[in-house]
Amino acid sequence: MTQTTARRKRATLRDVADATGLSPAGVSYALRGQRVSAATEARVRAAAARIGFRSDPIARALRGGATGLVGMIGGSLDDFWHQEFASELQRSLRRYGRHMLLADAGGDPAAEIALAESLSDQRVDGLVALPVASDSDAWLPIVRAVPTVAVGAALPAPAGAVRFAAEAGFELVLDHLREAGHSRILVLSMGTHRPPRRAGVRTVRCGFAPADGRAAALRALDRGDAPTAVFALSDALAYGAYMACADLGLDIPGDVAVAGFDDHPLSPLVAPPLTSVSWDTAAAAAAAAEMLAGAIDDGTSAGEVVVPPRLRPRRSTAAQPRA
Secondary structure, three states, X not given: OOHHHHOOOOOOHHHHHHHHOOOHHHHHHHHHOOOOOHHHHHHHHHHHHHHOOOOOHHHHHHOOOOOOEEEEEEXXXXXXXXXXXXXXXXXXXXXXXXXXXXXXXXXXXXXXXXXXXXXXXXXXXXXXXOOOOOOOOOHHHXXXXXXXXXXXXXXXXXXXXXXXXXXXXXXXXXXXXXXXXXXXXXXXXXXXXXXXXXXXEEEEEOOOOHHHHHHHHHHHHOOOOOOOEEEEOOHHHHHHHHHHHXXXXXXXXXXXXXXXXXXXXXXXXXXXXXXXXXXXXXHHHHHHHHHHHHHHHHOOOOOEEEEXXXXXXXXXXOOOXXX
């Protein structure tokens, strides 16, 4: 017996129609809860369950229906905040009867465009993107083809946006470090945000993973004019700075102050607890899900939500810099 004949045949809409005595169109209406009585709907659903029929979301989308699926493109899942946001987004999408397909761009602008195009071709109902290259012209045909909400940085209209008031967050942390007496500050950036130019502030671009933050902090801290404070634009990079300080035998905050930018759930638990900026991840995910659901269901303009920052001072920045 061949593998093809041994494999169980997938039940079809025609099989359900034969089992119920209805037409395929009647079965389709019943499974969607349209144009039939409650008793007929229940009878059709029972028959479908009995013979193992499952609706094909791609086929349904090709007939003009919804798949119930939303694609999310993480800029880089090496970033712990992107992981946290994905978890919160899935939880929020369930409230609207939708599920999420998660794709990781790995920090690669070309990969995120390819993933967005692939998800659009698979007929997802909408997209949520954490773009690493929001200024790419390749986004425009995508956001015109499928309802899209960008998180972190805005994409071209008609895409909606959940933006973070990053500039205000930068000012909160830099002012906090200045008030603590730090005049040499290293900023670790993934490249998705551009901190302001200030005297004594040097920005180094690295990747998204803690290992990237560790390598960049090691290079900067192991030199004569080493910074007295490290401001990482993600808590994942801040954890890398913690590892670099451990490698070099530096005390936090006695030798080096460290601050992050996500207030990840682990940040109050590391030693010492990490000063960071909170963006209320759960609220941001809920706003993105609500915005996208409205664009999908009603064709409404997705609009824009701006999330304000909140500084969470902890012991990692508590000490004055040593001479």
